[in-house]
Amino acid sequence: MIFPFTRVKTSSSKTRICDTKLSSGRCLNITNISLRNDWSFECLAQARITNIVEKISFRIDVVEKMAPWVLSSSTVSLEGTEIRAKAPYPFFIACYVEGRPKPKITWLKDGENIDQIIENNDEVSLSDDNQILAFNATKKYEGKYECNVENRVGNIQPFANVIIEDEASGLSDTNLVITIVSLTIIVIISFSFVIILVIRNKKNIRNDIIQLELFFFRKGNVGKLNKECTIEEQAELLPYDNAFEVERENITLGKQLGSGAFGRVLLAQVKGLNGKESPTRVAVKMCKFGHDKAHLRALTMELKIMIHLGKHLNIVNLLGAHTSNIDKGELWILVEYCKYGNLLKFIQRAKAQFINQINPVTSEIDVGRISPFPNDPLSPTSLGCSIEYERTLNSNHDSHLDLHPGGSIEMGQSMGKHPSTTSNTRITTD
Ligand SMILES: Nc1ncnc2c1ncn2[C@@H]1O[C@H](COP(=O)(O)OP(=O)(O)OP(=O)(O)O)[C@@H](O)[C@H]1O
Helix, strand or coil, rough: CCCCCCCEEEEEEEEEEEECCCCCCEECCCCCCCCEEEEEEEEEEEECCCCCCEEEEEEEECCCCCEEEECCCCCCCCCEEEEEEEEEEEEEECEEEEEECCCCEEEEEEEEEEEHHCCCCCEECCCCCCCCCEECHHHHCCCEEEEECCCCCCCCEEEEEEEEEHHHHHHHHHHHHHHHHHHHHHHHHHHHHHHHHHHHHHHHHHHHHHHHHHHHHHCCCCCHHCCCCCCCHHHHHHCCHHHHECCCHHHHHHHHEEECCCCEEEEECCCCCHHCCCCCCEEEEEEECCCHHHHHHHHHHHHHHHHHHHHCCCCCCCCECCCCCCCCCCCCCEEEEECCCHHHHHHHHHHHCCCEEECCCCCCCCCCCCCCCCCCCCCCCCCCCCCEEEEEEHHCCCEEECCCCCCCCEECCCCCCCCCCCCCCCCCCC
C-alpha cells in the first residue's frame, strides 16, 4: 500500500514494516486463520507532504483447502477413458479439474512430458489454462495421455488412452458408403420387383378377363338364349364355329372395296378355302383403324349371326373368319366377293334398265319377258325412266343382289339360280 513517501496505517497492531527501496509499506501477517467469509480490511496511507489520506479496502473469504478433483465434463478420468479419433480429423483431450488452491496441470504422453511433443509442432496445441490438449489425428499420437494435476493438498493423474483409427478404419467409412449404396440398390430393386409383380398380377387379371372373353366368344352361352328376344339382340350368346377359321398366312389382302359405319371391306385372295387348291376371291370385313371395343363387339355379333344363319343362295355368304388375333382387336370376316359392289348404288345407277318380270295382275313370274307388262306400275316408263331392255339383260346376266338390314346392298357374282328371282338375279337380306 504503496505510495512513495507515504506513511501507511493499519488498524491492526499485528503489522510490520515492509518498505522497499521505492516504497514504504506495512504488511499484515495473519496466522491461525479460520474459515470465514467476508473478512474486510482497510489500509490507510497518508502522504507526508500534503497529508492527504488514501484508503484501500478489500475483502477476504477464507475457504477450506481441497485436493484436486476431475470434473465430469473431462474426457479423462482416474480410471482412464478411451478416445477414438479418426485420421486426419482434429480431436482433443480435456482435463477439467478443480481444487483449492487452484491446481497446476502438466501433461504426460506414455510417461513423458508433453512439452517435447508440443514444441515446434503445429499439429498439437495446449490451451492457456493447460486443460485442453488438441491434435490433428495421426497414428503417431496414439497412446496414453496423463493429466497430472496437483496443488498443495494433493495430486491426481486422470488419463485417457487415445486410439487413432488408421487408413484401414478410414476405409470402413468407404465400406459404410458402399453398404448404404448397396442397401439402397437392394431396396430399389425390391421395390421395382414388387411393382413388376403388381403390374404382372394386373396383367394376369387382364389376361384372365381376355381369356374369359375369348372363351365366351368361342363357346357362347346358348343355354341363356331367350326365345322372346330376337337373335340380333343376343347374338353374343351364339357360339363360334372353328370350322370357319382361316389361317392368316392363307389370306392375301388387296385393295379396299369400301367402308361402313365402323368397318372397312378389303378384297382378298384366300388359299385352301373349301378344300380348293386355287385361291378364292373374297371380301374381308374388318374393323377400321383406331376402333374401340364396341366396334369389335358389333363385328363379332355380325360373324356369329352369319354362322347361325348358315349358307343361303340369297345372301352374301360367310366363307371363313380369322379370329386367332381377336384378343388384340383383330377380327376378319371373309364373305363372298360381290363384284358389282353396293346394290343400292347399283340399282340407282341401273334403274333405267329395270324390267319387272312379275305379272302385276297374276303375280306370276315370266322369266322370258323382256318388255314391261302393260299398265305395270313398276315399269321404267311408269317410274319415268328411259328403257334399254336389251342392254340390261346383257350387262346383268350373272349378277346377284345383296341386301343388308342396315340398308346397304351389295351386288356381285351369282351363286346360282333361284326360282323366285329374275333370270340370274337374286335379292337377299342378312
Ligand atoms: N361382299 C362384298 N363384295 C364387294 N364389296 C363389298 C362387299 N361387302 C361390302 N362391300 C363394299 O364395302 C362397303 C362397306 O360395306 P359394309 O358391309 O362394311 O358396310 P355397310 O354394310 O354398308 O355399313 P355397316 O357396316 O354400317 O352395316 C359396301 O358399301 C360395299 O361397297
